[in-house]
Amino acid sequence: MKILEPIQIKNMKLKNRIGLPSLLNMPGADDSSINDLTIRWFESRAKGGAGLIMTGSVASSAPGIPVQTRIVRGAGIALYDDRFIPGFARLAKVLHSYGAMLGVQMGIVGGVMGGRGPSPPPYPDEQNRTDDLFFVMSGVRIPWTEVTIEQIERSQNDIAAAAARAKAAGVDAVELHCAHGGATGGCSFISPYYNHRTDKYGGSWENRLRYAVETIQKIRQAVGDDFPVFVRLSTDQLLGNRGITIEDTCKIIVPTLEKAGVDCIDCSQGDMIRAGQGITIPLYYTRGCFIHFAAAVKKSTRLPVIGVGRIVDIEMAEKFLQEGKADIIFMGRQLVADPDTPKKYFEGRKDEIRTCIGCLGGCGRPCPVNYDIQDNPVPFTPAEKAKKVFIIGGGVGGMEAARIAAMRGHKVTLFEKDSQLGGMVAALALTKLTSEFGNLVDYLGTQMRKLKVDVRICREATPDDVNEIKPDVIIVATGSSMVIPEIARGKPSVMHHIEALKKKNAIGQRVVIWGLVAAELAISLAEEGKDVVIIGRGGEDTLARDYPQARRFYIFRKLTDINVPRETPEAKRVNNPRVLFYVDVEAITPEGITVVNKDGAKTILPYDTLIISREREANDSLFNTFQGKAPEVYKIGDCAQVGDIQTAVWSANEVARKI
Ligand SMILES: Cc1cc2nc3c(=O)[nH]c(=O)nc-3n(C[C@H](O)[C@H](O)[C@H](O)COP(=O)(O)O)c2cc1C
Incomplete structure (x- = not known):
């Protein structure tokens, strides 16, 4: 298999073509140094068979200086001081014992952006949108500030010094993070969407690429010619011509960075603020749906190219490699859900692989399907007595x-x-x-x-x-059951959410969904051709409330962008599904569902099926019945x-x- 073929990048030889991409929420000590938890977290992925392990973006500048290269306390590990070197040396040694190589990602992350001005220019149809819906990291709202020339130089020097420390620690490669739009300084300098500077770091392509080029050159000086230097790009920002496009990447960005001295192009896509669904692709998208970007880059360079994005099975990875779409495949959330994925596959235990569900419920710490990912799981031990x-x-x-x-x-x-x-x-x-x-x-x-x-x-x-x-x-x-409100009980054509999923054929053409949490169902039914209205007592903030950010982003794009009236010519309106916020149900009759809004105005919604998706209550009656019927009852x-x-x-x- 191609995936098992080694690959040489400068003086680093990878034993196979499977890697773990950078995931920021790896564990670390309170002072951002590597501790036992960090080692265990990465070790399990190396043990599982991945040939290359990247750290999440590390802090290369000390906290408190204006140009931050870390996001928040507790969100990662640092390399801005020599005192962090022993931790990285220990990590490298552990990973090497499994034949895996260690890469360290660094760059300006959050806090400071490349562009001028207090905030990114909103799309006309985004005037009413609150940014924090899309850009709150670890509960912290990232402010936008202008970067001075002095700060730029400081960040570049800090990154280069951190790269030298990585090399000194025995790390095998470093990566400059220039992906994910407004989430990184590296990408926001390059992006025409964010970079509105008028100095030598803004304007032309040459100017906008200056930050990345200079940083790569400084890293190269710090690590020498034979040491692999990667760059991670948003090959397409997914913002159309307003952002970086794949054509820009292939024609301008990659050739420029290749000339500046990078050894490998790590192809991501999307924009943390405006197109988060491109980075941490939710379950709604087809697996591997963005590999065509890596494939396009591969045609434009002789450098090794990495492809990533909801690639959760080894066979798909192998296919992409065979088709020449990438040279290495990164599997992020899959190796979070099941670190042993490669090992199980190559040992013929494919059916034992726990495939990531794309839910975005933590992706590192925690992961809903992988209990062992947490810092202190209850240990797994054989039972003392078989019961x-x-x-x-x-x-x-x-x-x-x-x-x-x-x-x-x-x-x-x-x-x-x-x-x-x-x-x-x-x-x-x-x-x-x-x-x-x-x-x-x-x-x-x-x-x-x-x-x-x-x-x-x-x-x-x-x-x-x-x-x-x-x-x-x-x-x-x-489990639990959906609670049917009194007003709907016994009424014809009323189903609860789970019933509706199981009895699709019983759903009529005109559907009203009561409960803004059921946004996914509303979109699905509308896509299947039903006429759907989703209603609820709350406002926008309650639509798909508690869903992870990138899933909410998709849902908002599908629902509110197009359905909540926006007073701009650009706002498109597709009236299916329709969303009615701030309404309560007053009556349910064969003619329709009478809803009343905050001002007391009534509307009758004709319907064939009413689907309820509101509160759930625990089904615990059997627990009460069986209490005391066995030595242990849980x-x-x-x-x-x-x-x-x-x-x-x-x-x-x-x-x-x-x-
Ligand atoms: C929790 C989390 C943290 C991430 N942190 C980083 C990061 O620090 N740097 C980076 O370049 N990408 C980061 N990413 C993006 C991943 O590297 C990867 O590109 C993305 O998860 C898509 O790959 P996957 O579908 O295989 O998970 C992060 C993704 C997740 C889910």
Whole structure:
């Protein structure tokens, strides 16, 4: 396989073509030095088989100076002082023991941008938008300031000095971060969208590339000719002609940086502020959907090229390599969800790979599907005594508990009242937009078979079952139910969200969705040709509330940009799905749903189907029934506390690792 072929970049030889890209939320000590947690985090990925491990962007300038090269305390590791060298030396040594190489990314990240002016120029249709919707990092709002020439030079010198420290520590490569639009100084200097300077760092392409060129030259001076220097680019900012385009990248940026002395082009895309969906691509997009950018760059340079972006399976990576679209494939969130992905694949254990669901629920610390990613997980140990474990409920929480208990040596029986496993997550996977949730259901289902869990579907647990099985441990994982408001109870053509997902054929043409949380369902149904109105009591801030940033970004683009009236000629309006904020339901009759807004104005929405997606309540009655019926009785997931995939999977681990 091509993916297993080594590749030489200057004096670094990679054993294969799989790498971990920079992920900022790696662990580190409070003073930003590398600690045991950092080592463990990276080591598990090297152990899993990746040939190249990049650190997230490290702080190359000390905190408190005007040009920041770090985001916030606790969000990473630093290399702005010699005292950080031993930590990097230790990390490099550990990774080398697995045959993996270590690259360190650095650059101006957040806090200071390349352009002039207090804020980026908004699109005409973005006048009303609050930036913090898209650019709050680790809870900190990043301010925009103008960078002085002195600060520019300082940052370049700091970066070069940090690169020299990396080399001294035994690190194998460094990367200048010039990607992701307004999130980095490197990219915002290059970008015509952000850079409005009138000095030698703004204006022409030559001027806008000056920061990157000078920095690369300074790094080169610091590390010598044989040491690999990468650059990470947003090959296309995904802002049309207002930002960097792939044509600019191929014709101007790559040739210029190649001449400046870089050895490898790491191709990302998007803009943290304006096109975040391009960077941390949510589950809504096709896997590997941006590889054509790397492919285009590859045609414009002889340097090795890295491709990235929702590439979650080794076969797809291999295909892209075979097709000559890239020389190395980075897998970020996949190696977060399952660090052993390469190893399992090459050992013929493909069906054991836990594929990332693209949910963006942490991507490093935490990850909803990978309990072990956290700093202090309950350790996994073989059971001291094999017990009979009875799990009631085959959603992802129940299955995860069964997986862990069975792996520890317990004898597990699992009952599921439905005809299939996966519960609410499996139902959500039935919608095109969220079909990637099926990855988790498939993985856990396979584990049930492989671990010989005694799974019985269409079985509701009764006290007789408990008498027959005589379990030592009962784990109740019966999930939650949607609450149907009084006003809708017993009314015809009313379904709750999960019912609607399972009984698509029963949904009529005119759909009203009550609950702004169900934005994904609204978009999916509209895309399937239904006429959809989504309504709720709150405003924009409650639309898809609690969704991770890049998912919300997509949803807002789909819904509010086009549907919330904006007083500008550029605002496009597509009236499906329509969004009605600040309305309450007053009556439901065969003629329609009467909604009333804040001013008391009423509207009747004709409908064929009303879908309710509001509060959920725990189904904990079986827990109460079985209390005292076995030496140990637990409840996990929604049944213990209504939550999300993470609470289901993590609470399953908390219990199943201790029994
Ligand atoms: C939590 C998180 C932190 C990230 N931090 C960085 C970073 O520091 N520097 C960078 O260039 N990219 C960063 N990225 C982008 C990733 O390197 C990668 O390009 C992106 O996740 C797409 O790859 P994937 O779909 O394989 O995860 C980050 C992504 C995530 C999810």
